[in-house]
Amino acid sequence: MGWWVVCSIRYLGGDLMARPTKDGIDYFPLDVDFLQDDKIRLIKAEFGSKGILIVISLLCDIYRTTGYYKVWDKDSCLLMADAVGCGIVPENITQVVQGCLRRSIFNNGVFQMFGILTSAGIQRRYIRAVSTREEIQIIKEYWLLDSSDKKDVPTSILNKVTFKTVNSEKTTVNLENNQVNLQINPQSKGKESKGEKSIEKTGSTAKAVSPVSPPFISLILRDNSEYPITERQIGEWKALYPAADIEQEFRKMKGWCDSNQSRRKTKSGIKKFINSWLSRSQDQKGLPQPQNRMKNDWDEYLKNSMKEITHDLP
Structure with missing residues (x-):
């Protein structure tokens, strides 16, 4: 659905058929x-x-x-x-x-x-x-x-x-x-x-x-060919995913591809796989944690308040 x-x-003027x-x-x-x-x-x-x-x-x-x-x-x-x-x-x-x-x-x-x-x-x-x-x-x-x-x-x-x-x-x-x-x-x-x-x-x-530049790493594909990742591409992905450790994520991807033969990607699907992987890493490392900060600020406030109350006691 x-x-x-x-x-x-x-169409401003003119014959639609033409x-x-x-x-x-x-x-x-x-x-x-x-x-x-x-x-x-x-x-x-x-x-x-x-x-x-x-x-x-x-x-x-x-x-x-x-x-x-x-x-x-x-x-x-x-x-x-x-x-x-x-x-x-x-x-x-x-x-x-x-x-x-x-x-x-x-x-x-x-x-x-x-x-x-x-x-x-x-x-x-x-x-x-x-x-x-x-x-x-x-x-x-x-x-x-x-x-x-x-x-x-x-x-x-x-x-x-x-x-x-x-x-x-x-x-x-x-x-x-x-x-x-x-x-x-x-x-x-x-x-x-x-x-x-x-x-x-x-x-x-x-x-x-x-790719023109030499590969930084290569990912093995479903047909056992390799998809090279160049230093230039690494730099571009760093600009897109600043919170992610791009080099380390590609090492993880290589390990995943090496150990998951039946789930390896095709030439047409490898780029989507890479971007999905890096996007998840970006989200996981780039998300703020406001609740933890609020909790820490509240705990600090209570701690300081107790000190003041204790100090004022006879």
Whole structure:
């Protein structure tokens, strides 16, 4: 069960029949327990009701425009703050986006590499919403679903999916000012066109972009291949999860992967696993303990009061 959010699009003049083919969608399903989801509740606890408004506004914008992702930079942040209104400033938007990345509402791995806001859930809903289209074009580097899993991508939809690879020499990402400065080397076996895009018919999931810096540690995957974690990525995760001991958490992850062979992650699921793990560590180490402080302050108050009473006794 769920209810549908309507993203209204106004067409000012012109013949509706002549408008170009759109990538986005007009509606997307929003589960009735959306506000009860722990990730969303944590956003509300941290940023208040305006945080929920920002999350829903981001989702509407993603589904309305490209359908499954949003390029995120300084201008996008400014425009989103203007669109949301309600006294919300760009700094509020940035803080909520960072919170969504920490809690895996958006995929942090794709964001770090390409400056893109998306998630497996968004992509799963999108391909189902456009399942009646003759062709579904997906940017290969942003793909988070497991094409071999029919529950993730039904065969009837998979047959319509066409991957296109965006070759860009520079993509920029900076958590503080939303600008990117990362060198990206896309891996694609498809034939490149004269432009910046190449089209490749689907048949397998997108390969991850090879990290440039040497690995700090590697996590073993379900197929016994290894997923390298670079020093650069460690630095980025430290910025996202300042309360967590990132190096130690990755050592724990390695130990977990080594000893839990049947529960190891796939290439498409390892990033979600990492961010969920680090998010839990951040929450556990970053939460204040007001009740303990109140108890200590009260005990100190009673202690001092007793001293005064005792001193005044004859």
